């Protein structure tokens with residue numbers, strides 16, 4: 058039977074901060090930058106309008122300015138926190154350019170002496186073998202993550218939210234990325250329209266058997282000026298209550314292997330004014346504390362239900 062792992066530290070899951078401390082021996086954080094990319098699901102290459110929930114400024118810190126150079130953004134970010142960091146290419150699709158452009162941007166991020174690695178957020182249908190080779194070249198000397206947005210392992214949901222890629226494209230990207238010394242993270246959303254609890258747990262179970270090193274778990278948030286907001290206002294679906302999410306996220310953690318790093322346990326909307334639902338009236342640290350409490354109340358932990 059799986060037991061509570063010592064590498065979780067004081068938590069009942071494997072937090073990213075704990076993983077980084079174990080790897081580096083000192084505190085390392087993610088410093089987000091905006092390199093001015095767009096997204097192939099917005100400009101027509103694979104789709105128009107983007108994912109139905111996507112309002113990108115809602116999940117990009119307000120200090121980011123695509124007209125400011127990457128090094129200047131790093132200087133701004135450093136001033137607030139200090140110490141070593143991974144430069145996080147965050148908004149939109151950060152592999153959506155030719156290899157020379159990507160190399161120039163990633164190289165710039167690595168010029169800062171405090172940069173110890175890169176995190177590159179992208180779509181699973183936007184990663185050629187040529188780009189993987191470029192990213193692999195950085196992984197020789199730096200700590201490198203690729204973050205693939207997925208949201209659900211169910212194609213019916215991916216179609217409904219207009220992701221414009223399939224689950225098999227995600228699997229293909231993951232398998233082409235593995236064995237390159239690149240860490241792989243994926244993003245999922247709990248509470249997507251049309252999904253049952255079983256669907257969401259099936260997504261977790263499927264991901265638990267792929268060569269994925271980390272995961273970001275978000276709760277669905279409906280944001281003003283999105284396609285999803287229109288459907289929500291028409292009453293086509295509901296968002297999760299906090300109690301529902303708390304119970305669900307613990308169920309998901311139970312299914313994930315203990316070596317999968319938890320990079321996130323909730324969505325993080327920075328501008329409350331544009332959030333339509335849910336409004337839990339809880340701060341981020343309160344949500345995380347309540348998830349901790351639920352894990353303790355159920356006397357459970359990440360991996361408790363993982364089947365090898």
Ligand code: SF4
Pocket residue numbers: 096097098099106107108111112113148149150180206220
């Ligand atoms: S792939 Fe990402 S950036 Fe592009 S539309 Fe979807 S959520 Fe937005």
